[in-house]
Amino acid sequence: MAFPLFPCTVAFCIGITLSGWIQNPPHSLLLAGFGLLFCSWLLFLLKTNNSLFTFATLATFASLGLSWACLYDCSFGPLHLRTLVRTGQLDLTQPCRVRGICTRSEIQNQLGEQIELNVSRLENRRSIYLTSGRIRLALFHKNEATRPDQKAQTTRNALPSFSMERGSSPLINPGDSVEVLVNLKRTRNFNDPGQFDYVSYLERQDIYLVGTVKSELLITKIASNQGPWHQRTVQRIRQRLLAELDKWRTFSEEGTSALKALLLGTKQGLSPQIEEDFQATGIYHVLVVSGQHVAIIAAVFLGIMRFLGLPVLFKLTVTGSGLIFYCLLTESQPSIVRATLMTLFFLLTLHSDRDRNLLNSLSLSALALLIIDPFWLYDPGFQLSYLAVLAIALV
Numbered sequence: 001m002a003f004p005l006f007p008c009t010v011a012f013c014i015g016i017t018l019s020g021w022i023q024n025p026p027h028s029l030l031l032a033g034f035g036l037l038f039c040s041w042l043l044f045l046l047k048t049n050n051s052l053f054t055f056a057t058l059a060t061f062a063s064l065g066l067s068w069a070c071l072y073d074c075s076f077g078p079l080h081l082r083t084l085v086r087t088g089q090l091d092l093t094q095p096c097r098v099r100g101i102c103t104r105s106e107i108q109n110q111l112g113e114q115i116e117l118n119v120s121r122l123e124n125r126r127s128i129y130l131t132s133g134r135i136r137l138a139l140f141h142k143n144e145a146t147r148p149d150q151k152a153q154t155t156r157n158a159l160p161s162f163s164m165e166r167g168s169s170p171l172i173n174p175g176d177s178v179e180v181l182v183n184l185k186r187t188r189n190f191n192d193p194g195q196f197d198y199v200s201y202l203e204r205q206d207i208y209l210v211g212t213v214k215s216e217l218l219i220t221k222i223a224s225n226q227g228p229w230h231q232r233t234v235q236r237i238r239q240r241l242l243a244e245l246d247k248w249r250t251f252s253e254e255g256t257s258a259l260k261a262l263l264l265g266t267k268q269g270l271s272p273q274i275e276e277d278f279q280a281t282g283i284y285h286v287l288v289v290s291g292q293h294v295a296i297i298a299a300v301f302l303g304i305m306r307f308l309g310l311p312v313l314f315k316l317t318v319t320g321s322g323l324i325f326y327c328l329l330t331e332s333q334p335s336i337v338r339a340t341l342m343t344l345f346f347l348l349t350l351h352s353d354r355d356r357n358l359l360n361s362l363s364l365s366a367l368a369l370l371i372i373d374p375f376w377l378y379d380p381g382f383q384l385s386y387l388a389v390l391a392i393a394l395v
Helices: 005-018 026-046 050-073 081-087 148-153 198-203 229-247 253-264 272-280 291-307 312-329 334-352 358-372 374-378 380-394
Strands: 096-108 112-123 134-140 177-186 207-213 219-223
Touching: 005 050, 005 358, 005 374, 026 050, 050 358, 050 374, 081 112, 081 207, 096 134, 096 229, 134 177, 198 207, 198 374, 229 253, 229 312, 253 272, 291 312, 291 334, 312 334, 334 358, 334 380, 358 374, 358 380, 374 380
Parallel strands: 134 207
Antiparallel strands: 096 112, 096 177, 112 134, 177 207, 177 219
16 A cells, blocks of 8 residues: 555544543553554464454554543643643632743733743642643733832832833743732633634643733742743744844834734734735635745755755755744644644655655654644644645545
C-alpha cells in the first residue's frame, strides 16, 4: 500500500471517538491494545492471511486510540486546576489570590490587555492549593491618570498606572511572576444547540478559569524573567514585532491590525466592521495564519540556500528550525502546527531520499498531534484543516 499510515490514523481516530462511550479501566484497554499488537506481529511474521493481518492492525490502532484517550483523561493530578474545577473543590463565590507566571500578554483593541497565567498557587476562603494549569484574565485600563490619593496607596511592588496609547507595551510581560486578587469563574457555553464549544476550546489550551481584574493595583509583581527561557524569548520577540508594526505610519490603524492578523495571527485589534466586511466578501480566511504561510517560508528558505549552494543537510536543518520558530511565534495555532509537522516530515523524506506521499505526511502529522492531545480531534480548526488537505490529497 502506498499510504499505509492513512487507515491506521483513521482507526486511531475512531478509537478516540469511542472513548466517550466506553467506561472500561484504562489499564485493561491498554492491555487489550498490546495484545492485539502482539497478534498483528505474529500474523506479519507468519504471512498467512493479508486480510486478517490488516484487520488486526486496524483493530490494534483503534484499541490504542481508545486507551490513549482514557489515559490522557486520567493524567491530570488531583491538584490540577482541571480536577479542582470539575470536582467543585474551589470556592469561586469569593475573590481568590492567585500566584503564577505570565505566559502570554497582549493588548486588545486599545482597551486593556489579556493575560494568561501559569498558576502555581491558588488561595481562597477555604484553603490553599499548590496547583497547576492556566487561567485567562482581562485587565481593562483607564485613560485617565491615577489620582493623587490613589498614588499614595500604591505599594512599592504594585504596578504603576497605565495610560493607553497606540503601540503601548503590555503592563504584564511574559515571564513576570505576579500575584493577583481576582474573582474567578468557570467558562461557559451558550445553550444554543450546535454552537461553538468554547469551554473545550479553552481546555485544549490548558485554561480552566477566567476572570476580570478591575484595577492594576490588585496585581503585585514578584519577579521577572521566570519560566522557560524559550517561551519568554519567543513572546518578547512577538510583542516587539507587534510594536514595530504599530510604529509604521504607512498604513492606517485598521490596515496595521489586518497586517498583524495576516502575519502573526493576532486578531484582537480588528474592528467588528472590518471582520464583517471580510466575512461578507468571503475572504475572512486571509486574516488567519495557515499552511500557506509555512509553505512560503519553507520555499523562501530552500530557494535562498539552494542559490547559495549550501549542503543539503544544512539547508534542511535551517529550514526546519525556521519553521519551528515561526510556529512558536504564532502561538502554535493548530493549522500552523499541522503544516509545520507535515513540512518537517517532508524534509525528512528529502534527506533520506524516500518516496514522498502527501497522505502519509498528513497521517503522520495528525497521529503526532493526537498523541500530544487526543482531544484535538474535536477541535473545529483541526477537523477543517485536515479534511481540506485530505480532499486535496485524494483528488
